[in-house]
Amino acid sequence: MVSQQDVAGPARAGAARHPLDPLSTDEISQAVAIFRADGRARPAMRFVSVSLHEPPKDELASIRPGQPFRREAFIVALEPREHMTYEAIVSVTAGSVLSWECERLVRADPRFRAGLRRRGIDQPDQVLVESWGIGTFGRDEDEGRRLIWTLCFYRASPDDNPYAKPIHGLHAVVDLDDMAVVRVEDLGVVPLPLGTGDYTAGRTAPRSGLKPIEIRQPAGVSFEVDGWEVRWQNWRFRLGFNGREGLVLHTIGYADNGRLRPVIHRASVAELLIPYSDPRPFQGWRNAFDIGEYGIGILTNSLELGCDCLGEIRYFDVELADGEGKPYTIKNAICLHEEDHGIGWKHFDADLQRAEVRRRRRLVASFIITAGNYEYAFYWCFYTDGAIELEVRLTGIVLTAALGPGETSDYGTVVAPQTLAAYHQHFFCVRLDMTVDGASNSVYEVETEPAPAGPGNPYRNAFRTRRTLLQTESQAQRLINPLAARNWLVVNPNVANALGQQVGYQLVPHGNVLPFAHEEASVIQRAAFITRHLWVTPFAAAERFPAGEYPNQHPGGAGLPEWTKADRPIENTDIVLWYTLGSHHIPRPEDWPVMPVERVSLTLRPFGFFDANPALDVPPTHGGGAGGGDG
Numbered sequence: 313m314v315s316q317q318d319v320a321g322p323a324r325a326g327a328a329r330h331p332l333d334p335l336s337t338d339e340i341s342q343a344v345a346i347f348r349a350d351g352r353a354r355p356a357m358r359f360v361s362v363s364l365h366e367p368p369k370d371e372l373a374s375i376r377p378g379q380p381f382r383r384e385a386f387i388v389a390l391e392p393r394e395h396m397t398y399e400a401i402v403s404v405t406a407g408s409v410l411s412w413e414c415e416r417l418v419r420a421d422p423r424f425r426a427g428l429r430r431r432g433i434d435q436p437d438q439v440l441v442e443s444w445g446i447g448t449f450g451r452d453e454d455e456g457r458r459l460i461w462t463l464c465f466y467r468a469s470p471d472d473n474p475y476a477k478p479i480h481g482l483h484a485v486v487d488l489d490d491m492a493v494v495r496v497e498d499l500g501v502v503p504l505p506l507g508t509g510d511y512t513a514g515r516t517a518p519r520s521g522l523k524p525i526e527i528r529q530p531a532g533v534s535f536e537v538d539g540w541e542v543r544w545q546n547w548r549f550r551l552g553f554n555g556r557e558g559l560v561l562h563t564i565g566y567a568d569n570g571r572l573r574p575v576i577h578r579a580s581v582a583e584l585l586i587p588y589s590d591p592r593p594f595q596g597w598r599n600a601f602d603i604g605e606y607g608i609g610i611l612t613n614s615l616e617l618g619c620d621c622l623g624e625i626r627y628f629d630v631e632l633a634d635g636e637g638k639p640y641t642i643k644n645a646i647c648l649h650e651e652d653h654g655i656g657w658k659h660f661d662a663d664l665q666r667a668e669v670r671r672r673r674r675l676v677a678s679f680i681i682t683a684g685n686y687e688y689a690f691y692w693c694f695y696t697d698g699a700i701e702l703e704v705r706l707t708g709i710v711l712t713a714a715l716g717p718g719e720t721s722d723y724g725t726v727v728a729p730q731t732l733a734a735y736h737q738h739f740f741c742v743r744l745d746m747t748v749d750g751a752s753n754s755v756y757e758v759e760t761e762p763a764p765a766g767p768g769n770p771y772r773n774a775f776r777t778r779r780t781l782l783q784t785e786s787q788a789q790r791l792i793n794p795l796a797a798r799n800w801l802v803v804n805p806n807v808a809n810a811l812g813q814q815v816g817y818q819l820v821p822h823g824n825v826l827p828f829a830h831e832e833a834s835v836i837q838r839a840a841f842i843t844r845h846l847w848v849t850p851f852a853a854a855e856r857f858p859a860g861e862y863p864n865q866h867p868g869g870a871g872l873p874e875w876t877k878a879d880r881p882i883e884n885t886d887i888v889l890w891y892t893l894g895s896h897h898i899p900r901p902e903d904w905p906v907m908p909v910e911r912v913s914l915t916l917r918p919f920g921f922f923d924a925n926p927a928l929d930v931p932p933t934h935g936g937g938a939g940g941g942d943g
C-alpha cells in the first residue's frame with residue numbers, strides 16, 4: 313500500500329503557501345515520481361487521482377504563519393495486468409485515458425461491428441460509446457472483475473447531436489483490467505430516430521430585440537484574493553479543488569467586530585447520483601455515481617468570459633493528474649465574482665415619507681462540469697446578510713433511448729419522434745463539516761406546531777416551535793417536512809449571543825424529493841444515503857463519501873449506513889452534516905434538444921449567530937449604480 317507520500321516536506325519558495333492549497337503541477341509531478349520510485353509500484357500502473365491529502369484539523373490549527381508545513385498527496389492507482397489495485401475496491405473510472413481506450417476497443421470489436429451493420433451503420437467511428445459503471449446486478453461471471461457496460465449513440469455527421477440517435481439494444485461489456493470486450497449483447501433492432509436534435513447557433517434564426525446588458529464595476533471588485541484565500545464583505549474562506557469533488561471550500565468564517573468567527577470547516581458536494589427509471593434490460597442499470605465513479609473535478613469545463621460568467625471575473629486554473637500521472641491544467645476552472653442580488657432590506661416610513669433600502673449582494677464561487685450528456689453548474693454563494701447558499705443548475709441534453717414507431721413508455725417522455733427521455737432523478741449529497749463558533753456543535757430539528765386549544769390559546773390562533781435535540785446518529789437520519797416548516801439548527805451550545813441564546817446556523821431545505829426505487833433495488837443498496845435528506849455524524853477524517861470510497865461494483869452498505877450503525881453521539885462535539893438535495897426530472901418536450909436550466913438549492917443562514925441584522929451596515933446606494941458602494 314503506497315497510497316500516501318510525503319511530497320514536498322517543508323514549504324519552499326514557489327511551493328504551496330498554505331496547507332490547504334490544491335497540489336501544484338510541480339507537486340503532482342513530484343508525488344508521482346516518488347510513487348513510481350517505490351519498490352511496490354508497477355510500470356503499467358494507471359493513476360486514478362493524485363490530489364491533496366488534506367492536513368488533519370489539529371495540525372492545521374497549530375500551524376503559524378510563516379512556519380513550514382507538510383504537503384501530502386493522496387494517490388489512487390490501478391495495476392491492470394495483475395488485477396491489482398492500490399485500494400480495496402476501485403472505481404471503473406481510471407481517468408480519461410482508460411475510457412478513451414475503452415471506446416476504441418468496443419468500436420473495433422467484430423461482434424459490435426456486426427451489431428452496427430444490422431442497424432445499417434457502416435461507420436463505427438461515428439458511434440459515440442459511453443461507458444457506464446456496471447453496478448451490482450448479481451451476475452456471478454462479473455464477480456471480481458472491473459467492468460463497464462456501454463450505451464451507444466450515432467452521429468450522422470461530425471457536428472450532430474448524438475443523443476438524437478440512440479442506438480437501441482446494442483451493448484458491450486468491457487473488462488477494464490484486461491482491456492477486453494467480455495461480451496456484446498444485441499437485444500434487437502429499433503430504427504434510429506430521424507430527428508437531428510440540433511441546438512447549435514446558425515441553424516435557427518435568432519430572436520431579435522435583446523439589447524446588451526453590461527455589468528461593470530468601474531472601481532474594481534470588492535473582493536480580495538491572496539493565493540487560494542478569498543476575503544469579501546466580512547467573509548473569509550479558502551478555495552480548494554480535487555478530481556473527485558471539484559470545488560471544495562475550506563475554513564469558511566465571518567469577521568464580526570474584528571473577530572473571525574468560524575462557520576464551516578469544509579464544504580463540498582461529496583456524491584452525485586442519477587438513478588433512471590427505465591426497467592428494460594441494460595437501461596435498468598443506468599445509475600451514475602458521477603462523483604464516486606467518474607469525478608466531477610475531472611469533468612470540469614474551462615469557463616469562458618461573457619458566456620459562462622458575466623462581469624468582473626477572477627478565474628482560477630486547477631491542476632490534476634492524468635492516467636499516466638502527468639499533471640495537466642484546466643484553465644479557468646473556478647469562477648469568482650460578485651453579483652447584485654436585488655434588495656437586501658427595505659422599509660418606508662409613511663409618517664416621515666422616507667425609505668431606507670439596501671441592496672443585497674452575493675459573492676459566487678462556481679464551476680461547471682459536463683458528465684456525458686449533462687451539464688451541472690455548482691454555485692457557492694455568500695451573501696451580505698450572512699447567508700450561504702449552494703445552488704445547482706442542471707442543463708445539457710437528456711439521456712435518450714429509441715422507441716419503435718408509435719411506441720410510448722410508462723417510464724419516460726417522448727421528446728421527439730421515436731425518442732424517449734427516461735424519467736430520472738439527480739441526488740447531490742452536500743457534506744458540511746460544521747464549526748459554528750468552534751468545533752463543538754449540536755443539531756436541533758426545529759418544527760412549528762399549533763398550540764393546543766385551551767385557556768392558554770383562547771383564540772385558537774397560537775402556534776409555536778418545537779426543538780428536538782438530535783443526540784445520536786440514529787436520531788439524526790431525517791426527512792424534510794415543509795408542512796411543519798421543518799429545518800435543522802446547528803448551534804454551538806457553549807457560545808451565547810447578546811440575547812443569551814445559543815449561536816447557530818440554520819439549514820433551510822427547499823424543494824426536495826425521495827427516490828422511487830424499491831429498497832431492495834441495487835441502486836438503493838449502494839446509495840442508501842439518498843433515502844434520508846439529512847444525516848449527522850461525528851467528524852472522522854476517513855469518512856468522506858456518503859456511499860463509501862469506491863461505490864462502483866460495491867454491493868452496498870458502505871459509507872453512511874455503515875458508519876452510523878455505531879449510533880455515535882453527536883451532541884456538543886465536532887459534527888458533519890450530510891444533506892442530500894434531489895432534483896426530480898420528468899422530462900418535458902421543452903427539455904429537447906437541449907434543456908433549459910433547472911435549479912435546486914440549499915440555504916444555510918445565521919439564526920442567532922449575530923445579535924441583529926448583520927447587513928445593517930451595508931451602505932445605501934443612490935440612483936444608477938445598482939449595488940455600487942458609492943454610486
Ligand SMILES: [Cu+2]
Nearest residue numbers: 706736738897
Ligand atoms: Cu435530469
